[in-house]
Amino acid sequence: DQQVKQNSPSLSVQEGRISILNCDYTNSMFDYFLWYKKYPAEGPTFLISISSIKDKNEDGRFTVFLNKSAKHLSLHIVPSQPGDSAVYFCAASTTRGNEKLTFGTGTRLTIIP
Amino acid sequence: DVKVTQSSRYLVKRTGEKVFLECVQDMDHENMFWYRQDPGLGLRLIYFSYDVKMKEKGDIPEGYSVSREKKERFSLILESASTNQTSMYLCASSPTREKLFFGSGTQLSVL
Numbered sequence: 124d125q126q127v128k129q130n131s132p133s134l135s136v137q138e139g140r141i142s143i144l145n146c147d148y149t150n151s152m153f154d155y156f157l158w159y160k161k162y163p164a165e166g167p168t169f170l171i172s173i174s175s176i177k178d179k180n181e182d183g184r185f186t187v188f189l190n191k192s193a194k195h196l197s198l199h200i201v202p203s204q205p206g207d208s209a210v211y212f213c214a215a216s217t218t219r220g221n222e223k224l225t226f227g228t229g230t231r232l233t234i235i236p
Numbered sequence: 237d238v239k240v241t242q243s244s245r246y247l248v249k250r251t252g253e254k255v256f257l258e259c260v261q262d263m264d265h266e267n268m269f270w271y272r273q274d275p276g277l278g279l280r281l282i283y284f285s286y287d288v289k290m291k292e293k294g295d296i297p298e299g300y301s302v303s304r305e306k307k308e309r310f311s312l313i314l315e316s317a318s319t320n321q322t323s324m325y326l327c328a329s330s331p332t333r334e335k336l337f338f339g340s341g342t343q344l345s346v347l
Contacts, residue, residue, distance in 0.1 A: 132276070157335070166240070166326055166338025167279070212278060223269075223294065224336065228278035 126150045127215050129227040137235050142200040144230050146213035149194065153215035157224070158187060158198050161210045170211075171198070200232075208234045239263070240339035242327050248345045255314040257342050259327030265337075267330045268310035270294075270302065272323040273341070279326065285310055317346045 128147045136142045144158075154175040159167035173180040173187045173196070180187050186199045200207055210231050214224040243258035261268065269284040271294075281294030283302040291302050299321060303311045310329075314321055322345050328336035 127278075129278075159336075164340065166328070166340050167336075168338070169335045172335070214279075223281055223284060225281075225295075226271075226279040228276060 125228070126153075127213060127225050127227040129211075129213060129230045131230050132228070133231040133233070135233045135235055136203050138205060139202045142198075142203045142207065142232055142234070144198040144200075144211050144213075144232065146196045146198075146227055147194060148196075148215050150215070150217070150225075151194070152217045153225075154218065155216045156187070156189060156196050157214045157216075158185075159212045159214060159226075161212065161229075167212060203234045205234050205236055208232060240327055240329050240337050242325075242339040242342050244342050245340065246343050246345075248347065249314075249317050250347055251318060253314075253317050253346075255317050255344070255346075257312040257314075257325055257327075257344070259310045259312070259329075259339060260308055261310075261329035261337070262308065263329065263331070263337070264307065265329040265331050266307075267332070268304065269328040269330070269336060270300075270310065270312045271326045271328065272296070273326055274323050282312065319346050322346045 157172040158170040160170045161167040171182050171185050189196045210229045212229045213227045240261045270282040271279045280296050285291045285304045301313045325342045327339045330336045
């Protein structure tokens with residue numbers, strides 16, 4: 124039972140344009156969400172997070188949006204750069220600081236120069 | 237910078253062998269985790285530990301065990317390796333249970 128789903132296995136975006144990565148979840152108890160980025164031959168690295176008390180969190184070129192009623196979150200990257208080409212995983216937990224993370228299946232983002 | 241070191245980058249083992257995957261972190265983190273990454277399945281949690289000598293099962297613990305005798309070291313053990321355990325294994329540590337710091341991974345092939 125996949126509680127966190129990333130329905131797009133891959134996405135290609137022109138350099139300078141906006142990249143939008145999507146994530147859906149089924150467990151209404153999830154209240155903290157994170158995005159991780161993974162380059163080949165490296166472990167995932169933390170990118171940005173959002174608590175369920177917010178609907179938006181911004182960090183430089185990266186913004187995460189949370190729609191609790193739709194159980195949907197998205198990561199926006201503006202403007203997209205070649206170095207953003209990587210696999211992106213969304214993850215969720217039930218109680219902040221107290222529970223393990225459940226990861227999605229990942230989306231491979233390719234930025235076209 | 238936090239450093240999480242996994243002992244091997246690539247490992248090839250035979251079916252039935254006992255396999256040890258070692259992980260060491262240098263930031264005095266309480267929490268350590270073992271995940272496996274498979275195409276189309278994302279990262280799945282095998283075991284985690286909140287303290288020395290403590291361990292908890294993750295989502296897919298079958299066929300695995302773990303050992304945490306010292307705070308900085310978390311070992312994953314495959315008691316009798318099988319071909320369906322061929323995977324990328326990722327170790328992580330964390331001061332909380334959310335912002336994980338991952339090692340570079342061990343690609344294990346079981347023949």
